[in-house]
Amino acid sequence: MATPPGGSSSGNWSYGPGQGQNDGSQNPNRYNFPSAPSQRRQQPYAPQGPQGPGPSPYDQPPAPRIQPVQPQRRSPEPSPAGAANNPLVRPYAMTGGRTRPRYQLAIEALVHTTAQPHQMQGQLPEHQRICNLCREIKSVAEISALLTIPLGVARILVADLAEAGLVAIHQPGGDENAGGQPDVTLLERVLSGLRKL
Amino acid sequence: MVAGGFGVGKTTFVGAVSEINPLRTEAVMTSASAGIDDLTHTGDKTTTTVAMDFGRITLDQDLILYLFGTPGQDRFWFMWDDLVRGAIGAIVLVDTRRLADCFPAVDYFENSGLPFVIALNGFDGNQPYNPDEVREALQIGPDTPIITTDARHRADAKSALITLVEHALMARLR
Numbered sequence: 001m002a003t004p005p006g007g008s009s010s011g012n013w014s015y016g017p018g019q020g021q022n023d024g025s026q027n028p029n030r031y032n033f034p035s036a037p038s039q040r041r042q043q044p045y046a047p048q049g050p051q052g053p054g055p056s057p058y059d060q061p062p063a064p065r066i067q068p069v070q071p072q073r074r075s076p077e078p079s080p081a082g083a084a085n086n087p088l089v090r091p092y093a094m095t096g097g098r099t100r101p102r103y104q105l106a107i108e109a110l111v112h113t114t115a116q117p118h119q120m121q122g123q124l125p126e127h128q129r130i131c132n133l134c135r136e137i138k139s140v141a142e143i144s145a146l147l148t149i150p151l152g153v154a155r156i157l158v159a160d161l162a163e164a165g166l167v168a169i170h171q172p173g174g175d176e177n178a179g180g181q182p183d184v185t186l187l188e189r190v191l192s193g194l195r196k197l
Numbered sequence: 198m199v200a201g202g203f204g205v206g207k208t209t210f211v212g213a214v215s216e217i218n219p220l221r222t223e224a225v226m227t228s229a230s231a232g233i234d235d236l237t238h239t240g241d242k243t244t245t246t247v248a249m250d251f252g253r254i255t256l257d258q259d260l261i262l263y264l265f266g267t268p269g270q271d272r273f274w275f276m277w278d279d280l281v282r283g284a285i286g287a288i289v290l291v292d293t294r295r296l297a298d299c300f301p302a303v304d305y306f307e308n309s310g311l312p313f314v315i316a317l318n319g320f321d322g323n324q325p326y327n328p329d330e331v332r333e334a335l336q337i338g339p340d341t342p343i344i345t346t347d348a349r350h351r352a353d354a355k356s357a358l359i360t361l362v363e364h365a366l367m368a369r370l371r
Contacts, residue, residue: 106283107222108263139263141251145220151249152224172283181311182285184369190285191362193256197214197355 095156105140105155106172112137115166126157127166134167198280200267200306201290202298206318206348207266208250210290214354215252215264223248224276247273264358267302277305286312286365288357290348293317293326296334303335312365316346316357 092098113134120128129147138146144154161167182190199207212219224247250266265284268276287306291299299315306313317324317331326334328343337343342360346353 107265107279108283110261139253139261141222141249141263141265142220142253144222145251148223150224151222154222181369182283182365184366187285187362187366187369189260190256190262191359191366193260193262194254194355194359194362197254197256 092153095153098156105158105169107141107151108139108172110137110139110170111143111158111161112168112170113166114168115161119166123164123166124157127161130154130157130161131166198265198267198277198284198287198311199290200277200287200299200302200313201318202292202295202302205290205292205295205298206320207290210288210316210318210346210348210354210357211250211252211264211266213349213351214254214358216254217252219250219252219266221248221250247276249276274305281309281311284311286314286361288361289313289315290318290346291315291331292320293324293331294320296331299335303337312361312368314342314344314357314361314364316344316348318346318348322347 111130111134113131115131120131123131126147126149130143133143133146140154140158141151143149143158144151147154149157158167158169162169199210201207208219247268249268252264254262254264256262262285265280267273267280267287287302289299289302289306303313303315315328315331315335315337317326317328324345328345331337332339332343342364344357344360346357348354
């Protein structure tokens with residue numbers, strides 16, 4: 001996967017129909033297994049803002065690039081038997097029980113902190129850790145791995161920070177007409193980069 | 198994406214060419230896996246995790262390539278669906294002594310349409326079967342490259358990546 005941090009004008013990708021976990025007819029997931037919470041894509045991440053080919057995402061606040069999605073109000077899932085006796089902190093406790101992010105973040109989406117230290121005061125410790133880590137640009141996958149936060153939780157926390165304007169997110173480039181696959185220019189750049197290694 | 202059966206060398210491959218030591222991210226399956234995971238005999242275990250190793254290569258000032266080793270277990274397809282989107286392609290690592298282990302990955306990428314190449318990982322430097330034999334055994338079409346590699350060596354891993362991106366580029370231009 002290649003992620004140009006500079007972002008192209010079509011740098012957002014959408015999760016189109018037919019990619020859902022429950023669509024057995026088109027789904028490569030032939031076994032139709034239930035997905036982890038972070039996989040639910042019922043809220044397509046579709047750029048609808050007026051931004052055309054414009055300045056680099058670095059030059060503008062991240063909020064307008066991202067279409068906020070209303071937090072999901074879900075009825076609590078039935079607790080599995082024995083959960084009450086489980087002494088461990090449940091992984092989604094730090095997200096306040098939310099299992100879906102406000103926006104769909106690619107696993108390789110890049111995150112960069114724009115926050116000043118004084119803005120971090122009063123933030124949750126996990127949010128502060130992410131911001132501290134992302135003073136150098138990091139992918140969502142790296143945040144999850146380096147802070148040992150499950151991937152789905154990391155996605156939610158990063159989305160929180162983006163909504164608060166504390167991080168900038170650069171979604172990977174891709175040709176939306178081709179299901180988000182990298183376009184020819186990007187492939188050529190990757191090939192050239194690999195040959196120079 | 199780097200796919201293949203359990204123990205075929207996916208993480209080794211990622212580590213050979215990554216600029217960082219491979220990192221591991223975990224996704225938690227909670228009650229969503231009820232009915233799939235048989236938890237009858239595990240008592241209090243109500244969550245299970247699926248781990249995924251990955252590495253990164255900075256190709257240019259503003260271009261980073263991430264290499265994700267897919268979770269080996271077939272039932273974690275949902276993780277693959279996540280990775281396929283935005284992926285350039287996949288390298289399916291094959292241990293020719295356990296050819297059947299790669300069937301699920303080959304099937305998956307054939308169905309998803311993601312460009313892939315098959316890389317025969319020579320354990321102990323041995324390649325008991327040549328690519329033509331494997332092509333026939335796997336019933337792989339002539340368009341899909343089959344190469345030999347040694348996942349421990351950076352030059353081999355790099356060469357496999359170049360083959361994959363060339364193949365993906367050809368597929369896009371076709």
